[in-house]
Amino acid sequence: MLCHSCGESTIFRLHRDLLGDMIRHNYELTECLVHTMTTRVREFAKVETQNEKLMALGKMSAGLAHELNNPASAMARSGKELKKHLSSVPKKFKAVMAMNVSEGEIDKVNDFLHEKLTAPKKPLSLIEKSNLEDDLTDFLEDKGLDEAEDIVGALIDFQIQEEDLEEMYDELGDQNFASTMAWISSQLITEKMVQDIGEAADRISSLISSIKSFSYMDRSQDMQKMDVHEGIQSTVKLLEHKIQKQGHQLDLKLASNLPEIKGMPGELNQVWMNILANGIDALEEKGTIGIRTSFDDENVKIYFTDTGKGIPEEIRSRIFEPFFTTKGIGKGTGLGLDITKKIIDKHEGTIKVTSQPGNTEFRITLPIDNNIE
Structure with missing residues (x-):
């Protein structure tokens, strides 16, 4: 027989019904067949085990990419918003510098701001947030603040109540209240954005720590x-x-x-x-x-x-x-x-x-x- 791929060849053909007799009467053939099959099974199992590990790694990597993307996007978004927000600070600072306030009134504002930034906060329900937003907006608009809606969001984040604003108004008077609240809200917004960036960074750090713990890469x-x-x-x-x-x-x-x-x-x-x-x-x-x-x-x-x-x-x-x-x-x-x-x-x-x-x-x-x- 002529084989086009390897030249002239001789092929030995054996009917499959005779294979059983050959295995029974020829130990060397049986040993060779068993060895070949065992080797193929071992190699196949090795490849499939590797595939299983790669599939698991792929799933974990996809999930990890998704998890890392969320806080990374949050950091990028907050960074852009913070930069935009800080561009408006000089105008508010100018208004504060034009105020005629005593040292005692300055201390009052500083103490108020520090207290609200550090006070523990319990989560508010949607109804509680809505009611607080209505109360603060009505109060600020009654006092003639044109940017009441922009200010209220920051006040709610730090759970400032209407009675806090009333106390601040009584302390500063009508002339200085608007400029002071604009300055306070600016500080609260800055603090909130910094907190958001910090939480996103902590989330990324936590995920990386989990990967290191899971894989024992450094141990x-x-x-x-x-x-x-x-x-x-x-x-x-x-x-x-x-x-x-x-x-x-x-x-x-x-x-x-x-x-x-x-x-x-x-x-x-x-x-x-x-x-x-x-x-x-x-x-x-x-x-x-x-x-x-x-x-x-x-x-x-x-x-x-x-x-x-x-x-x-x-x-x-x-x-x-x-x-x-x-x-x-x-x-x-x-x-x-x-x-x-x-x-x-x-x-x-x-x-x-x-x-x-x-x-x-x-x-x-x-x-x-x-x-x-």
Whole structure:
């Protein structure tokens, strides 16, 4: 036979019915076939495991980009507004400098401003905000302030009441009240914008801290004493956007004084990520993701629950099998729970699942002391 790709060749053809006899009577052939198949399975599993990790990394990266974008955009927006706001300060400062006030009146204004900036604030309901806005607007307009609507927003943010304005008016009089309130509102607006920028920066810092905690990028990956709660909380922080975006609730009940265990934090964080991500995917409508921890003299126990449709009984025993998945093509490799099981086994722990519609629970038990080096 002539092969166009490699020249003249000789091909040995054997009917498949004879393959069984060859395997039974030729040990070397059997060994070769088993070795070849085992190698291919191992290579395939390695590639699929890598794909699973890349898919998880992709999901986490997409969520992280979304989470970082929100505070970054808020900082940029507040920065532009602050720059625009500061351009109007010289005009208000000029009006204040033209005022004829005593040192005592200046001290009164400074004390008032400091008190409102530092006083603790309780959240106001929409009705309370609306009522306060009406009261402040009516009072300022009665006193002849043309920019009452612009000033009121800043006063509400710091929960300044009508009686505060009345006291300020009685102290300063009609002539100086308008200029003073314009100056006070300017300071409050500046303070609010600085607070917004600070909160956005703190959010970014918190997310980066969660990533470092989740990945243990700046710490050893070896077996060590570790806090289970730290890993769970950093994982929740990374998935929080997904939970909130889909309208789900998070029920977090972490036991106080949970003992440290001996483990590999980076690998256990992958366990928390796999189970939480699966739980979120299982919620087709608005539902609840629950995480609870407890412990006894020998073990730490972690419970992950979701109110999704549940895992059918006929496939429940197969969910930890490699490559078994109920997700559509391209949405899962079927290795997430297989990897999870192997990590738990490596830590000499156990993982069990119970499920019915509306209540699925993964129960993980990890020994406080083990013999792993």
